[in-house]
Amino acid sequence: MTTEFLSLLCLGLCLGYEDEKKNEKLPKPSLHARPSSVVEARSNVTLKCQAPSKNVTFILRKVNDSGYKQERFSTEDEAEFHFTDLKLKDAGSYFCAYKTTASHEWSESSEHLQLVTTDTRTIFVAIFSCISILLLFLSVFIIYRCSQHGSSPEESTKRISDSKLSEQEAAEADLSRMERVSVSTADPQGVTYAELNINALSEAASDTTQEPPGSHEYAAVKV
Numbered sequence: 001m002t003t004e005f006l007s008l009l010c011l012g013l014c015l016g017y018e019d020e021k022k023n024e025k026l027p028k029p030s031l032h033a034r035p036s037s038v039v040e041a042r043s044n045v046t047l048k049c050q051a052p053s054k055n056v057t058f059i060l061r062k063v064n065d066s067g068y069k070q071e072r073f074s075t076e077d078e079a080e081f082h083f084t085d086l087k088l089k090d091a092g093s094y095f096c097a098y099k100t101t102a103s104h105e106w107s108e109s110s111e112h113l114q115l116v117t118t119d120t121r122t123i124f125v126a127i128f129s130c131i132s133i134l135l136l137f138l139s140v141f142i143i144y145r146c147s148q149h150g151s152s153p154e155e156s157t158k159r160i161s162d163s164k165l166s167e168q169e170a171a172e173a174d175l176s177r178m179e180r181v182s183v184s185t186a187d188p189q190g191v192t193y194a195e196l197n198i199n200a201l202s203e204a205a206s207d208t209t210q211e212p213p214g215s216h217e218y219a220a221v222k223v
Contacts, residue, residue: 026107
């Protein structure tokens with residue numbers, strides 16, 4: 001009885017230790033990017049997950065993408081996940097985990113690694129577009145300024161000529177008013193200078209056509 005009891009006790013302790021070992025949480029691995037976590041599009045990058053033990057299965061996952069998953073079994077304490085011809089959609093935050101042959105659960109997740117992809121062509125196009133828009137606005141501003149300077153002398157000349165015409169018209173109006181005032185003062189009955197001149201000329205002509213008085217008598221005495 002004593003021997004059987006000791007055997008059962010040892011078996012129970014061993015099973016309990018195995019269960020405790022299985023339920024023990026594995027430490028988190030580390031995740032690194034080579035050559036860098038910031039790479040250009042259409043290039044290659046490698047994400048390396050490293051664990052504190054060997055002969056483990058690694059898994060690589062992406063934050064906010066439950067359908068993304070890559071698994072690697074490695075006899076070493078690390079596994080590499082290769083990305084070739086990197087796309088812009090491959091950018092994001094990644095993490096990895098692992099499990100041993102004795103464990104049924106994955107370890108704690110590694111720290112998140114932010115993979116950034118840059119596209120030099122997109123950056124160049126954006127910079128070129130900004131420069132083009134700036135040059136367009138500058139050209140429009142210069143043309144506007146030149147048109148303003150070009151039209152200023154013409155407008156000033158037009159304003160000067162208009163002012164001269166208005167002054168001339170005002171002077172003519174003043175002269176006509178003065179003539180009307182002088183005519184009305186000289187002849188209250190409304191006789192104009194033109195009529196007076198015509199009458200004077202008519203009288204002078206009639207005087208020259210008449211013979212002087214005594215001419216006939218002088219002719220008779222001479223005969």
